[in-house]
Amino acid sequence: MPLELRDTEVTFGGGLFGRSHTAALAGVSLALATDRAETLAIVGESGSGKTTLTRLLLGLLRPTAGRVLWQGQDVHSLRGAAFAAYRRAVQAVFQDPFGAYNPVYRVDRMLLLPARRFGLTSSDDEARALAARALEAVGLRPAETLGRYPHQLSGGQRQRLMVARAMMLKPRVIVADEPVSMVDASLRGTILGALHRLRQEGGVSLVYVTHDLTTAWQLADRVMVMRGGRVVEEGDVEHVIGSPRHPYTRALLDAVPPSMPDPGWLEREDAA
Numbered sequence: 001m002p003l004e005l006r007d008t009e010v011t012f013g014g015g016l017f018g019r020s021h022t023a024a025l026a027g028v029s030l031a032l033a034t035d036r037a038e039t040l041a042i043v044g045e046s047g048s049g050k051t052t053l054t055r056l057l058l059g060l061l062r063p064t065a066g067r068v069l070w071q072g073q074d075v076h077s078l079r080g081a082a083f084a085a086y087r088r089a090v091q092a093v094f095q096d097p098f099g100a101y102n103p104v105y106r107v108d109r110m111l112l113l114p115a116r117r118f119g120l121t122s123s124d125d126e127a128r129a130l131a132a133r134a135l136e137a138v139g140l141r142p143a144e145t146l147g148r149y150p151h152q153l154s155g156g157q158r159q160r161l162m163v164a165r166a167m168m169l170k171p172r173v174i175v176a177d178e179p180v181s182m183v184d185a186s187l188r189g190t191i192l193g194a195l196h197r198l199r200q201e202g203g204v205s206l207v208y209v210t211h212d213l214t215t216a217w218q219l220a221d222r223v224m225v226m227r228g229g230r231v232v233e234e235g236d237v238e239h240v241i242g243s244p245r246h247p248y249t250r251a252l253l254d255a256v257p258p259s260m261p262d263p264g265w266l267e268r269e270d271a272a
């Protein structure tokens with residue numbers, strides 16, 4: 001059973017006389033499979049509604065109209081154990097990792113607390129080992145990272161920490177909003193490779209929000225192109241990026257022509 005948006009609409013604001021509404025999303029539907037792993041890329045220019053869409057999927061925002069469903073149930077009607085199960089199953093990697101952390105917690109607590117809360121491990125040693133593996137998978141050194149506070153890390157390190165945390169919780173779905181936007185180009189492959197491996201080996205489905213059509217091509221099975229809060233084109237990655245129908249998609253491709261699909265990092269990671 002999938003994670004779904006059904007005809008969702010999000011309108012912000014209202015203004016004094018209700019005149020200045022911003023329609024951030026209009027008539028957006030999608031279904032992400034969870035019985036098998038799939039990767040859906042959401043692409044579109046800044047302001048097209050991508051982050052708003054991810055907040056709907058994560059249950060952080062109520063749609064003005066339409067529904068958000070997890071395994072057939074409206075996420076805003078989930079209570080108790082059912083809500084906790086959804087919260088664990090669908091993990092976030094936020095676009096802005098600065099606001100996502102509690103500044104008074106050190107990194108080890110951020111990783112070990114959820115490991116314990118979600119019952120991933122029975123001992124502290126096991127939890128530490130799990131955290132260390134997740135950090136290494138995104139190119140962070142556990143010894144240098146675990147004892148630090150969030151403000152002692154760079155933006156790129158914080159972003160990688162979010163990916164490590166999401167991976168460690170063994171979710172069914174990861175919703176990643178521009179997960180490598182602050183990461184050095186040299187490390188992007190490591191992180192995207194780790195996410196890809198999670199999909200291949202761990203059966204985790206991925207919503208990958210990006211404006212980088214090259215990595216969308218390399219990582220995704222399906223692509224959804226957003227503009228002004230609407231979906232302008234969607235389908236298999238080969239069709240949408242390989243032979244786009246909509247002028248807007250073509251314009252995006254012209255602005256940043258993707259390199260040929262030569263996912264060296266995917267093959268390396270697969271072979272490892």
Ligand SMILES: Nc1ncnc2c1ncn2[C@@H]1O[C@H](COP(=O)(O)OP(=O)(O)O)[C@@H](O)[C@H]1O
Nearest residue numbers: 012013022024045046047048049050051052053
């Ligand atoms: N909390 C908010 N309050 C008012 N307007 C918002 C809010 N969040 C987003 N918007 C507006 O909704 C639109 C879509 O934003 P967003 O989903 O962040 O797009 P993207 O992630 O594609 O850049 C933009 O016009 C943005 O200004």
Ligand SMILES: [Mg+2]
Nearest residue numbers: 050051052095
């Ligand atoms: Mg955004």
